[in-house]
Amino acid sequence: MNKRLFSVLTAILMAVGMIGLSSLVVKADMPTDVKLTTEQQEEMKSLQQDALNQKKEIINKYVEYGVFSKEKGQKVITHLEERYKKLEQNEFVPNFHDDYKKHRSKES
Structure with a gap:
């Protein structure tokens, strides 16, 4: 090199x-106690859905171009959809604290 x-x-x-x-x-x-208004949640929902759809499109292009296998592409898309559902359950307020704890426990 x-x-x-x-x-x-x-x-x-x-x-x-x-x-x-x-x-x-x-x-x-x-802060861990943030609450979005219904209007704010709807706006975030729309933005997050757009982002999810764009990420799926990118992954599908990688599969089409042979960068990812179909299985790997589907695995990534499934992960993205699960993250979206979690965000939706949390009323579109990201919960970085739980993600950080989960990440740290995997390293141990």
Whole structure:
């Protein structure tokens, strides 16, 4: 691997690491008792549905182009749909605290 490629990959990994660390700080600062109004929930529902549909379209393109197998694509889409249902159950307020705890328990 040449030095330029190595430098670029190192820079990307460092940037991703910094984003990950900053998201932990944001999660710690998030209030846990937020309630959205019905109007706010409807707006978030519409935005989240649009995002879900766009992500599904992207995954399906990856399957079409051979980046993912059909099985892998379906697994990713199922995961995205489960995350959407969880968000819907929580009235479209993200619950980063539970996600962080679950992630941390997998690492142990």
